[in-house]
Amino acid sequence: MNSALSWAERLGGDEFLAQTFSRTHHVSRGPAGAFDSLLTWDTLNTLLTTHRLQPPRLRLSAGGDLVDPDRYATTVTNRRSASWHHLQPAEVHARLAEGASLVLDSVHEMHPPLAAASAALERFVRTTVQVNLYASLTPEPGFGVHWDDHAVIACQLRGAKRWQIYGPTREAPGWVDVDFPQEPRGEPLAEIVLTDGDLLYLPRGWWHCVAADTGEQSLHLTFGLTGPSTGADLLHWLVDQMRARLLLRQDAPRFASPGEQNAYVARLRTELLAELDAGLVERWAASVDVTHPGYPHTSLPHITNVPAEAEVTVTLACPRARLDTGSAASVTLRGAGGEWEFALPVRPVLQALMPGVPIALGDLADRAGLPVEAVAEIVTVLVQGQAAVITGGGR
Template structure:
């Protein structure tokens, strides 16, 4: 198995997993160290901590459900420009970790190329935004106690072993902004699992769990947090697309008679009911979500004034869920990052090639489309300006 996310998807069960397990129950797939080759190693983590100024809360320690104060493992450094940042102290950092603290690094997908690819492919498969956090622990002390998350997670164990006690949900689909909190979990877990290197665990949101490196070994794992897409999100989208109707833009008749208020509500109810009765409402909603996803940060330096027509330059889309449609006149239209681009029909082959998410040279894109490198560079320049593509010189 490679570290490409489709392999993670296939191991979880692919379409069968989405149909039978996703959002319903936990799922464990066993693996080995080869399964996670190319993802974060301890050396990679050491390099990230060495070469980046990572402030709290992005980098933090936790123990027994509480954050460890930053002054216990770092000290403030004042620069000559009078800015202050927290410099890690390796000796006290090691002491805190040996004493039971858990190390947490948020959004490691923005700091490590292999994890970035993992996140991007998960986003493409699951059609939602993904943030990957890294956790390291050394003792049986639980970093966060027994808790639940407001989003689904996919856990990839990288090294060592981690014990997961799963207690199940006590409230269906809890949210971060909710009208009630889940009841406390039962005393006995419904599953008691030990993950070792290469294992993958899926856990739906709302499932109570407790995690510790209680097997006498240090542990390093990734938690891929999946952004939720709920009925509340659909209602918000619906309110946006209905603004073309006068009654939606009209002030609520707070000083009107009871009959006027009832008429106002009935008109809104009919609009909403008619819209929801359509056969493709969820499809349109999901396409809108895909179209407005945020692109991943990827500058194209040194090409600040335009992409030069050099055949060897490599181009890659930096969005995971672009959409390509063919307009009635045959022109391809690309939607990504909240923007739309319409191209001539000749550009269709190069756009289809870019949609695979890989890097392709300007020369290759020109060849498949039967266009000049200059024409392709011009098309790519628009995508780079729209922040949905990036150009570089090497893989």
């Protein structure tokens, strides 16, 4: 799942975006082992052993309540007065055997295959993605019936898990809202058992209960679609853009006469309506895409210039970068909050970087018909702008 195309194929491509996304749940059955390249039990054991994971990033949950970290970890303080929770494996095992579930947030920040999968999904759905991990070794549900304030894509890595899906009780609820959804009543509208290799999409606000009650231990990931997506998000952005207008920077006439206040509102309405044109949604989406900082990585030891070596590999670090090829004389890359204009012969280099997979400078040079030295200079500019990262090769 390290390309936008692979996600599109599993989810249903343009039909998924047009008919399913944010509207209803969707199940995609896959062969056992389909997600082996993402994470395994052995990988999880290594992550738990080699990282200092503080609550609530790593937590145990039972019946909807957090388990006290003192029941599975000890607090360690070193001579520099730094403290952290040190897992006690036997106690972790005991709590899981008692019915707790293990949760590890943002695991994509710790495991490169998940980082690549997360970025690939982001290219497809055009929103920020956070990957969390859930391990359940008993039939007890870890969270009870609940809803999430973002859409999720669940990937079953090992074992099986039963999803009881109730749907929404408040349409499009959010984490900032004026009301709270009521708990669902009655039977679930769908009951789905995900097995190794299966995938489930669940829209924001849909109540659900999940349990590994089929007799198999369960390991699954959720890819949470957490970026701005609502009309409220759009209007917040629009107001920020309109701060360039004097009327919006001036004090509102709280102490003026009713007539003056009405005139102010009329001017405000005129200014606002001027922005509410047919291209507004696309302008907002493009701005959100190109201003997202992406996922910059260090490129050590290349702290100044990228070496002009054909085997050095580079990866674009901003999954939602946009490439403007409309000019007859130049090409512009926008992403990670930056904008770079290059001469037209550079276009094949940038086009080859857009899928977000590692590619060697030599390959880029061949595609563009440019010397490796010129490609290294281009990549240096992007690395310095945190839009690209050196991911291998060289000395």
